[in-house]
Amino acid sequence: MFYHTQTGIWEEVPNPFCGIAADDLKVKVEDNRLTIIENGCPVTQPAFEQAIGDSTPQIQGKATRLETAIARANKLLSHSRLPLISGLATDVEGVRAALALADYYGAVIDHMDSKATLRNMLALQTGGWITTTLGEVRNRVDLLLVVGSDIESCLPRFFERYIWNSETLFGQDTAQRKIIYLGQSPSGQAACRPDGRAPLILSCKQEELPEVVAVLRAQAVGHPLQAESVAGITMEKLATLVNRLKQAQYGVITWAAEQWNFPHAELTIQMLGEIIMALNKTTRCSGLPLGGRNGQVTANQVCTWQTGYPIPISFARGYPDYDPYHYNTKRLLESGEADALIWISALDQNDRPPITSIPTVVLGRAGMNFTQVPEVFIPIGTPGIDHGGHAYRTDNVIAVPLHKLRESRLPSAAEILYAMLEYRC
Amino acid sequence: MLIKLTGGTVYDPMHGINGEVRDIYIQDGRITDPPNDMPIHQVYSLNNKIVMAGAIDIHSHIGGGNVNIARTLLPEDHWANPLPHTELLRAGSGHIIPSTFATGYRYAEMGYTAVFEPAVLPMNARQAHMEMGDIPLIDKGGYALLGNDDYGLRMLAANKDQKAFNDYVAWILRASQCLGIKVVNPGGINAFKFNQRRLHLDEPGPYYGVTPRQILLRLARALHELDVPHPLHVHGCNLGVPGNLETTLSTIEGIAGLPMHLAHIQFHSYGAEGDRKFSSGAAQIAEAVNRNPNITVDVGQILFGQTVTVSSDSMQQYANHLHAYPKKWAFVDIECDAGCGIVPFKYLDKNFVNALQWTIGLEIFLLVDDPWRVFLTTDHPNGAPFVSYPHLIRLLMDRSFRNDMLATIHPDAARASTLGAITREYSLYEIAVMTRAGAAKLLGLSDRGHLGIGAAADITVYTKQEDKEKMFSKPDYVFKDGELIVRNGEIIKVTWGTTHVVRPEFDNSIEKELSNYFDRYLPMKLGNFKIHDEEMIYFGQGHIQVHPCRERNSS
Numbered sequence: 019m020f021y022h023t024q025t026g027i028w029e030e031v032p033n034p035f036c037g038i039a040a041d042d043l044k045v046k047v048e049d050n051r052l053t054i055i056e057n058g059c060p061v062t063q064p065a066f067e068q069a070i071g072d073s074t075p076q077i078q079g080k081a082t083r084l085e086t087a088i089a090r091a092n093k094l095l096s097h098s099r100l101p102l103i104s105g106l107a108t109d110v111e112g113v114r115a116a117l118a119l120a121d122y123y124g125a126v127i128d129h130m131d132s133k134a135t136l137r138n139m140l141a142l143q144t145g146g147w148i149t150t151t152l153g154e155v156r157n158r159v160d161l162l163l164v165v166g167s168d169i170e171s172c173l174p175r176f177f178e179r180y181i182w183n184s185e186t187l188f189g190q191d192t193a194q195r196k197i198i199y200l201g202q203s204p205s206g207q208a209a210c211r212p213d214g215r216a217p218l219i220l221s222c223k224q225e226e227l228p229e230v231v232a233v234l235r236a237q238a239v240g241h242p243l244q245a246e247s248v249a250g251i252t253m254e255k256l257a258t259l260v261n262r263l264k265q266a267q268y269g270v271i272t273w274a275a276e277q278w279n280f281p282h283a284e285l286t287i288q289m290l291g292e293i294i295m296a297l298n299k300t301t302r303c304s305g306l307p308l309g310g311r312n313g314q315v316t317a318n319q320v321c322t323w324q325t326g327y328p329i330p331i332s333f334a335r336g337y338p339d340y341d342p343y344h345y346n347t348k349r350l351l352e353s354g355e356a357d358a359l360i361w362i363s364a365l366d367q368n369d370r371p372p373i374t375s376i377p378t379v380v381l382g383r384a385g386m387n388f389t390q391v392p393e394v395f396i397p398i399g400t401p402g403i404d405h406g407g408h409a410y411r412t413d414n415v416i417a418v419p420l421h422k423l424r425e426s427r428l429p430s431a432a433e434i435l436y437a438m439l440e441y442r443c
Numbered sequence: 444m445l446i447k448l449t450g451g452t453v454y455d456p457m458h459g460i461n462g463e464v465r466d467i468y469i470q471d472g473r474i475t476d477p478p479n480d481m482p483i484h485q486v487y488s489l490n491n492k493i494v495m496a497g498a499i500d501i502h503s504h505i506g507g508g509n510v511n512i513a514r515t516l517l518p519e520d521h522w523a524n525p526l527p528h529t530e531l532l533r534a535g536s537g538h539i540i541p542s543t544f545a546t547g548y549r550y551a552e553m554g555y556t557a558v559f560e561p562a563v564l565p566m567n568a569r570q571a572h573m574e575m576g577d578i579p580l581i582d583k584g585g586y587a588l589l590g591n592d593d594y595g596l597r598m599l600a601a602n603k604d605q606k607a608f609n610d611y612v613a614w615i616l617r618a619s620q621c622l623g624i625k626v627v628n629p630g631g632i633n634a635f636k637f638n639q640r641r642l643h644l645d646e647p648g649p650y651y652g653v654t655p656r657q658i659l660l661r662l663a664r665a666l667h668e669l670d671v672p673h674p675l676h677v678h679g680c681n682l683g684v685p686g687n688l689e690t691t692l693s694t695i696e697g698i699a700g701l702p703m704h705l706a707h708i709q710f711h712s713y714g715a716e717g718d719r720k721f722s723s724g725a726a727q728i729a730e731a732v733n734r735n736p737n738i739t740v741d742v743g744q745i746l747f748g749q750t751v752t753v754s755s756d757s758m759q760q761y762a763n764h765l766h767a768y769p770k771k772w773a774f775v776d777i778e779c780d781a782g783c784g785i786v787p788f789k790y791l792d793k794n795f796v797n798a799l800q801w802t803i804g805l806e807i808f809l810l811v812d813d814p815w816r817v818f819l820t821t822d823h824p825n826g827a828p829f830v831s832y833p834h835l836i837r838l839l840m841d842r843s844f845r846n847d848m849l850a851t852i853h854p855d856a857a858r859a860s861t862l863g864a865i866t867r868e869y870s871l872y873e874i875a876v877m878t879r880a881g882a883a884k885l886l887g888l889s890d891r892g893h894l895g896i897g898a899a900a901d902i903t904v905y906t907k908q909e910d911k912e913k914m915f916s917k918p919d920y921v922f923k924d925g926e927l928i929v930r931n932g933e934i935i936k937v938t939w940g941t942t943h944v945v946r947p948e949f950d951n952s953i954e955k956e957l958s959n960y961f962d963r964y965l966p967m968k969l970g971n972f973k974i975h976d977e978e979m980i981y982f983g984q985g986h987i988q989v990h991p992c993r994e995r996n997s998s
Contacts, residue, residue: 030968041971110573111981121534143518146771146785152966153566153778157593158636179966187593187779187964188650267638298761302638304776322514323506323543323574326521326536337525337534338542340518406977408573415508415777417569419971419978436982 027055034109034402034420035065035365037310037412038152038173038180047424052403059174061311066403068367071385073428079391084429088438091360091379091394096443098358100334101125104347105361105381107312107369108431109407109420113320115435116362120333122439126356128330128347129317130369131309134276136342138307139318139328141287148294150270150304151413156180157187159195161266163259164217165290166201166227167274170208173308173412177208196266198259200234201227220259222249225280228289234260235289238296263293269303276309310412312365319410319417347372364398364431381431399428444484445470446925451489451904454871455496456880457893461872467494469900472925476896489904492919495875496892497556497901499882502676502706502741503823504753505546505583506560506574508567509783512773513540513753513824516785519769520751531937533579539750539828547579549830552932554903554918557582557891557940561625561676561706562755564588566780566967568619569974572942576985580928582891582901582940586676587619588755590626590658591633593779594960599661600651605668606950612665613949614957618973622886622943622990623673624666625706627755628680629658632782635758642758644680644690644697655680656697663701669947670992672887674702674739679711682759686715688724695731695738704885707743707822708732709804721796723803723860729810732817739885740811743822744804744835745797751787752825760784778965790827798856802849806860808839809867814876815884833915839869840911887990888943900925941986942979948992 026048032041036059044056045066052066075087082090095101103120106113106129120127129135141147155162162181169176182192197209197217201224209217222230226249233248237260246253263269271290275283290305297303318328325331327340330347343349350356351374359378361371367386371378377393380386384397401407402420407430410417446469453465468475468483504510514521514537521536526545528534535542541549550558558578563571563585575583589595589612598608612624630648631641637649644655663675679694681687691711695703705711714722732738749768754760757774764772764786773785790797804826811817819836823829838845842865849857857863869877883892890899902922908914917932928936958969979985 030970032971038966040966041968114577118533121528139515142515142773144771146516146773148774150776151778153780153964154636154776156966157779157964185963268636302636302776318515319511319570320573322511324577325534326514326540326542326545327518328515333528333534335525336527338521338536339525340521408569408978414512415567415570415775416967417573418967419569419975432982 028423031423032402032418032420033062034400034409035311036061036173037308037315038176039409039411039418040175040179041418045423050424050426052423061172061174065366068383069385070426073384073397075397076395078393084396087394087396088434088441091396092438092441092443094358094377094379094393095123098123100356101358101360102128102347102350102356103360103362104128105130105363105369105371106317106329107363107365109313109364109401109409110316110320110417111407112362112364112401112431112435113317114324115432117321117324119435119439122442124334124336126330126332126334126345126350127321128345129314130347130363131276131312131314132329132346134309135314135318135328137275137278137283137287140284140342141291145288145291147291148298148304149413150306151415152180152411155270155306156183158268159270160190161196161198161262161269163263163269163271164197164199165231165271165273166224167272167277167308168202168205169272169274169308170204170206172274172276172311174208176308182212196262200230220251220255222251224278228280228286231286231289235293238263238293263297263303264301266301266303269297269301270306271303272306272308274308306413308412310410312369313409315410315412315414351376362431364400381434384428396434397428398431398434399426401430404428405430445478445481446485446487447483448487448489448494448902448904451492451494453494453894454875455894456872456876457884458895467894467902469922469925472900474894474896474898474900487920491907493871493905493907494894495903496879496894496898497903497921497923498554498878499886499892500550500555500558500820500829501818501882501886502561502820503558503829504560504562504825505558505578506543507562507564507571509562509753509755509785510540511570511574512775512783513751513785514542516771516773517751517787532934538830539824543574543577544579547581548934551580551921551923551929551934553830553832553916554905554921555581556901556921556923559583559622559886560585562588562627563619563621564755564777564781565592565615565619566778568621569978572620572974572979575942576979579937579939580923580934582943584622584943586623586625586673587615587621588625588627588781589615590629590662591631591781593633594957596630596633596651596653599653599657605661605664607953608661609665609668610949610953612662613669613947614953616671617946620942620944620974620979620987622945623671623676624662625676625678626659626662627678627781628682628758629655631655631680631758632755635761635782636776640758640762642680644693659694659698663698663703667701671945671947672990672993673885674704676704676706678706678756682710682756683763685713685721687711688714688727691728692731695735698737700737702737704739706741707820707825708740709743709745709800709807709826712803712807717859719795721799723799723806725803725806725810726861729807732811733813739816739818740807741818741820742804742807743820743826745790745800746821746827746831746834747790747792747797747801748827749789750824750827751785754784754825755781757782757784760786792852795853795856798852799859801852802856802860802862805838805845806862806865809865814869814873815881817877818882819877833912836874836915837910837912840874842866842868886943887945887993889990939984939986941988943988943990945990945992
């Protein structure tokens with residue numbers, strides 16, 4: 019249970035910063051300074067340990083009262099033709115409040131990493147998918163195929179917690195689990211078996227992945243091909259891979275869409291989905307989309323239940339409208355269509371708004387420094403540190419509760435956004 | 444504030460009131476005694492109006508991860524059905540799988556004041572409550588899913604005593620903040636993860652060696668012994684399979700007289716006779732329900748058109764996925780707890796199987812004698828979206844309309860059905876039973892579903908009309924906890940309902956072993972799995988109402 023073992027020490031703390039949302043962290047709090055003393059990782063540690071900087075609201079870089087900052091933000095919104103609410107790195111409550119504001123002002127709402135999330139969403143919306151969750155992986159997987167992704171760089175604890183776990187429910191010896199990388203090689207040792215043996219690697223360049231996966235799909239569904247190799251990988255090797263997937267009892271194919279920078283990556287995810295569907299005719303195999311940092315999955319889930327759509331969404335017509343291309347933050351800023359930006363970034367001081375000429379209101383994690391001073395800066399707390407909340411795990415299913423660890427008196431994103439609605443001009 | 448509703452014709456089956464002109468007084472959100480010398484602040488004159496308690500839907504998929512996956516999968520439903528915001532209402536979208544605000548508005552506009560989500564996976568209960576927390580106006584609650592959870596199956600495989608099993612069931616109810624327990628394809632969802640594609644009622648499942656019947660019996664007994672008012676809510680084995688009638692009959696006969704609710708029974712009432720090996724088992728099912736007073740059912744009526752099937756029964760959904768329209772589907776194995784299968788579907792009146800499904804549902808409604816034991820559902824959105832309830836009510840109340848519709852479906856299905864020969868027409872009193880009084884009674888909501896003194900003032904007022912579809916589509920007034928929220932079918936005030944839960948007593952020492960299990964096998968700690976009251980109550984939107992578990996053996 020989430021609890022204090024002694025003054026200033028919290029046990030079983032859920033992690034809002036990493037997509038696997040591990041809740042086994044041990045955190046020490048001294049004078050509002052946090053230190054992870056157990057189960058930190060290179061992604062989590064710096065995020066938890068960022069020092070609270072100046073928590074005074076600012077207008078054009080000058081300290082002001084919170085009420086004044088909110089009034090200025092509201093004035094900007096009321097004069098805006100198309101406000102853009104983006105960043106959206108917050109918790110469930112923050113997204114709820116951002117949607118209320120977007121609905122009222124007819125704004126567009128987007129997330130700082132929506133491009134990565136959309137690769138998955140577009141694949142799901144086009145063809146559907148079969149996926150699994152981390153708890154199933156931990157207990158059932160016997161073959162893990164990693165496609166074109168370096169998992170340990172984005173989820174450093176994935177292998178430790180879900181692949182090389184010491185016990186499983188069904189008596190499996192996890193040391194015997196087969197790991198295969200298709201595409202790039204892993205950057206570290208996390209995927210190596212406990213006895214030190216490295217995973218099998220079928221390497222190709224990232225931009226060759228669509229072709230390789232297409233061939234793999236053809237083999238999985240039984241379409242004969244004339245070619246002898248693709249992207250330097252022989253047909254024989256791919257045929258062996260398909261056979262291994264067919265023989266696995268619970269295969270899992272995983273990818274981190276945020277690492278895929280080739281065009282139309284969603285089509286490659288769709289092909290992986292089709293491979294998985296073909297395999298399920300005779301055995302069990304599931305997909306596992308990995309990533310989910312900065313509250314991507316959280317933003318998608320809440321937007322979907324409140325509006326019917328994942329991000330990005332426009333309320334400009336008075337009702338939610340979903341268009342992955344038109345409502346993208348970068349496009350709206352570059353085209354000049356958006357004329358006010360509300361940037362929400364509660365998780366990381368370094369996730370600052372894009373440089374833009376339009377007036378910007380930042381609801382940012384306290385201590386944020388700017389290269390371009392925003393019109394309004396309202397320092398906010400971080401869910402899971404300064405206030406409670408909820409965050410979603412990368413598997414799109416499980417939400418973890420986030421707890422308050424210190425008394426910083428920093429407001430939540432939701433509190434500020436609801437205050438903006440309450441005191442609107 | 445004291446409100447008087449005067450001159451209305453009242454249907455309140457809990458008190459045997461069948462169309463009598465009565466006055467009703469509302470104070471502080473409750474129905475109250477006629478006041479002595481107190482000033483009345485508002486009077487609604489309801490001459491020629493029908494007055495009933497707010498309607499209650501006992502089985503509708505309105506929130507839970509599976510609903511959200513279905514929303515994601517079908518942007519076309521949302522593009523085609525935008526819901527613009529107004530000064531009062533939030534924007535939303537969707538017809539077959541609406542967004543949360545739209546769900547609340549549409550239910551309230553039809554006079555519904557409470558809706559229950561039947562598929563709350565304990566591991567995913569947090570999401571179910573967060574989604575339902577964003578549904579305005581109506582009360583809600585959930586049934587926690589058991590029967591495919593590894594921990595529970597392990598207990599049954601180890602033949603743990605019933606008392607220990609009861610403690611686990613009670614602990615799940617509390618941890619997941621639910622009102623009842625549901626079982627979906629007992630053991631089957633779990634078996635699918637071991638690559639098994641079918642599991643029969645008396646077939647030992649993979650790994651645990653436990654049969655679905657054993658799971659049903661142990662769960663039904665647990666709820667009975669814990670005195671949870673709502674009986675085990677069952678989605679049985681072999682959903683949608685021709686010939687599954689035998690499985691359903693065997694499930695009814697084999698529950699040893701324990702209370703059991705069979706959900707969307709239409710999907711479980713199929714014979715395998717005739718040229719197409721698909722026939723109606725409605726008569727046998729209705730007869731079995733009539734004969735067994737421990738059994739209640741809801742129908743899960745299908746109505747023609749596009750919808751999406753949303754189920755935890757990943758095993759049976761997978762078996763049916765080739766019928767998907769449009770051709771896309773989503774499945775998830777979830778946390779050694781349960782699963783999820785989403786398959787869009789279009790029911791066609793000119794398709795023999797779909798047409799016969801339509802008649803089977805209506806036959807069951809009309810052949811089950813006791814309206815207190817049969818409930819009006821479409822298993823939203825599986826059989827049809829919930830907004831089609833007024834149409835369904837007209838089919839039940841108006842024989843000539845029903846026969847007109849029967850004449851338009853696939854002729855072989857119409858010929859194969861006895862529906863045309865059934866003369867029964869539901870009365871307003873019977874509709875009030877199945878959509879109000881019976882529902883509240885079945886759920887143990889003692890202060891809902893009726894208009895007695897002390898009841899919550901959830902009240903719906905209709906204008907009496909020949910066309911019952913019109914009548915039930917657009918109430919004149921809907922009061923929620925004493926506040927007028929709908930006038931002439933339009934929402935005039937937005938409130939937030941309550942979440943109904945039960946909290947049976949149990950021996951909390953089971954947490955030690957459970958905590959150890961979580962630590963060893965699952966990615967979440969037990970303390971973070973449990974949903975705390977504070978999570979349900981935020982920014983003034985949420986409330987919790989705890990319903991007592993009745994005293995053992997009391998009536």
